[in-house]
Amino acid sequence: MKKVIFFCVFSCWIMQITSSDFSVGGSSDVRVQMGENITLNCSMRNRYEVAWYHLRSEELVLLISAEKDKNGRKLLINYNPNSNRMKMTADSWITRVSLTISGVTESDSGLYFCGIKSDAPEMFFDKPIRLEIEETKTEVEITDEVTVTERVLMFGGVGLAVFVFFLTTVIAGGIIYHRGQQKGWRAAKRASIMSYKSAK
DSSP, rough: OHHHHHHHHHHHHHHHHHSGGGGTTTTTTEEEEEEEEEEEEEEEOOOSSSEEEEEETTTTEEEEEEOTTTSOOHHHHHHHETTTEEEEEOOOSSEEEEESSSSSSSGGGGEEEEEOOSSSSSSEEEEOEEEEEEEEOOOOOOOOOOOOOHHHOOOOOOHHHHHHHHHOOOOOEEEEEHHHHHHHHHHHHHHHHHHHHOOO
8 A cells, every 4th residue: 555655646746847847957967978877876864775766758667776784884786677787886874875877878868766765654756867868979080181092093193194195195296207208208209200201
């Protein structure tokens, strides 16, 4: 019965928070880039039980919970299905606990609630923390410098073009010279023939 009452009260409180304007100060906003680690803190003074909840897309999920041992000097984890990514630690006097999430993804965004409890059945909650995941920005360096390979290709191409032009010019000149020489020989031959006939 106590669990049912707690769930109803907590659900009503969540609805009030999610419907409020966070810019007024209803939550603490934390931004982190995708793939990084994030640590969320919660005060646990004069309390013996603590739990972290995650609200995303109107779905409330218990992430991790723990309680102090009998001497009150050690924090015992009693629920943590995501132990490979989530870890809860406390200071030496267990007055402050921290939730560390490794390698955050887009699914980790949303509201986080830290609930603390003493001997009373009610659980008290700190101000919620809204976690926003930012995509990793890749900087592309733009440079106008020409690399050595590009210079070799550029000058190699220019040199090849000059060589082809020079070779074409030489070949064309040789052809023109050869044709001109042939025309000259023909003209000289004709002239000699004509002079020979006139001499007779």
